[in-house]
Amino acid sequence: MTLALEDFLIRARVLKLYRHALRISRKEPSHARADLRQIIRQEMENNRNCNDKQRIQFLISDGLERVKCLDETLDMQGR
Structure with missing residues (x-):
């Protein structure tokens, strides 16, 4: 299986987010x-077969925002 450069870069961004x-x-x-780890994994699995590049870009952006909010929430709780 050979990935196109764009697909490779998207895959790298998804793995980085994960x-x-x-x-x-x-x-x-x-x-x-x-x-929490199970929830994270399930979110990734739910969209595993998505092939629409615009949808993937949206999911990455949404995931980054959600991770940022989670990080801020945990910081506010002193963790």
């Missing part, structure tokens, strides 16, 4: 961390 979300999840207490 890793970033998982890093943020480390701020959660251990009893809630597994649930």
Whole structure:
């Protein structure tokens, strides 16, 4: 399977978002961390088969905003 350059770059952005979300999840207490990671994974799986590049770009932007809000919320809670 050979990816076009644009597809490769989009895939890299999605993986970066996923890793970033998982890093943020480390701020959660251990009893809630597994649930948060499951939610993150499920969100990624729900859109795994999306082939519309505009939709993917929207999902990445939305994901970045949601991760930013999660990070700020956890920071406000002192985690």
